[in-house]
Amino acid sequence: MSELPPSSGWMHESVMLRECLQYLRLLPGMTVVDGTLGLAGHALAMSREIGPNGQLYGFDWDEAMLQEAARRLTDESVAPYELVHANYRSIPDHVSGVDAILLDLGLSSVHIDTAGRGISFRNEDEPLDMRMDLSRGEPASALLNRWTASQIERMLKDFGDERWAKRIAEKIVERRRDKPIRTVGDFVQCVLAAIPVAAREKRIHPATRSSQALRIAVNGELDELSEAIEDIARCLGPDGRMVVLSYHSGEDRAVKQAFRRLASEGDFEDLTKKPLEPSTEEVQRNSRSRSAKLRAIRRKNGHEGQREDDLG
Ligand SMILES: C[S@@+](CC[C@H](N)C(=O)[O-])C[C@H]1O[C@@H](n2cnc3c(N)ncnc32)[C@H](O)[C@@H]1O
Incomplete structure (x- = not known):
């Protein structure tokens, strides 16, 4: 166990939350994965969108963060949830055919300020x-x-x-x-x-x-990251969407390359040719968002490009 204090006063403002939700287009009943749960800010927002008939999976490799997230989800999650203490790279071992995946690759403020x-x-x-x-x-x-x-x-x-x-x-x-x-x-x-x-x-x-x-x-944060992102995106079902927030050039390059490769195969649509950045207001409010870059991808549904009367 880590030596992080068992405090629930930890704070972390979720980066580009509105933009993440816009790209994920969540609906009631969907199954979603938060691969970097942290203090569950994004996860709680997703749970409100998918509601009590949805399902949330949360991953974090830091056990202390996972425990804190569990506390917050117990109190506030609208959707049922399952937490996994593991690297997000193991997502393909746990789920398939999901509707949405979020990876927020930044450091949590907790790690920066208080981790010891x-x-x-x-x-x-x-x-x-x-x-x-x-x-x-x-x-x-x-x-x-x-x-x-x-x-x-x-x-x-x-x-x-x-x-x-x-x-x-x-x-x-x-x-x-x-x-x-x-x-x-x-x-x-x-x-x-x-x-x-x-x-x-x-x-x-x-x-x-x-x-x-x-x-x-x-x-080992950049070790074969691009390949890992590609494997994780393949866990999406038809019309499923994945959003990745990265915070430095090495990460963004890996995400860009993964999404380009997937799009070139024809099964996926790269939704952000250029990455989105946080608004000036967000950067002013939360300086830790300043280097964020958001990229999103969608798995096609198999019917795109067909004429309506071909769809039967
Ligand atoms: C920026 S924080 C996430 C904040 C969260 N989105 C929120 O709104 O509260 C990133 C979290 O991802 C976790 N993390 C980073 N790399 C990871 C990895 N490879 N596998 C699993 N968790 C990881 C960190 O421990 C940290 O808790």
Whole structure:
């Protein structure tokens, strides 16, 4: 079990909720999947649309989040629901022929603010763990203490587009010769030591890119993501719709490629040639929505393109 506090005061504003619902076109009685349940904001909105005759499936790989979501769904869900503690990549093992699937790939505000797992670079005293699912994988500190400088550099470049990747990797290797990297602060100090003050971006903390990269690596967030999205979309039934919210270029690229491949086969219609972005008002209200990109796809019903009198 994770060390997240058993509080129900956690807050997370659901990103692009109105747009998600517009694209999903939910109706009473539908079966829907929320692959990234979080605090169940989107899920509760979906449950209201599908009503008591619908069915909601919710996935989250973080057990503490799932428990908090369960509490909220027990109190407020209109639709019956089933929760699964698993990676959303396992959706095809659990469901098929569903009417709607939502993936909100962002970090929950809970992870950033309160998780105690070193996910935010601001919490310098926390152990540098970063795992979302504490029941598997290795903490970030173990990777940084084991990888070669060139492996660290590759990770920072590939997952964070970090210009100073080589210097940061060298600083990490230099520092761990004295003592192992253990806390968020140990990592952030290496990043700060590597990036010249004059070259730092004003808009974001100097460790933003590196810590995003490390989190993606620790959790395998981009590993074969495009193929996984494609497999998940195949769980839709006729006329079923899937919406994916992504928050950085690597994720959006994977979603775009998956949807293009599916559309090119003829069975699916790509509903968003260009991704949708949140409104200015939403970004002002909730700065965490600022990098969101929404893409949507629909599975065709098998009758499209036929003349009406062919349909029998
Ligand atoms: C941005 S939050 C979702 C917020 C939610 N849509 C809401 O409105 O409350 C993303 C959630 O997805 C979970 N998550 C991220 N990647 C996952 C994965 N590969 N499999 C399962 N859950 C994942 C995280 O633990 C987190 O709780």
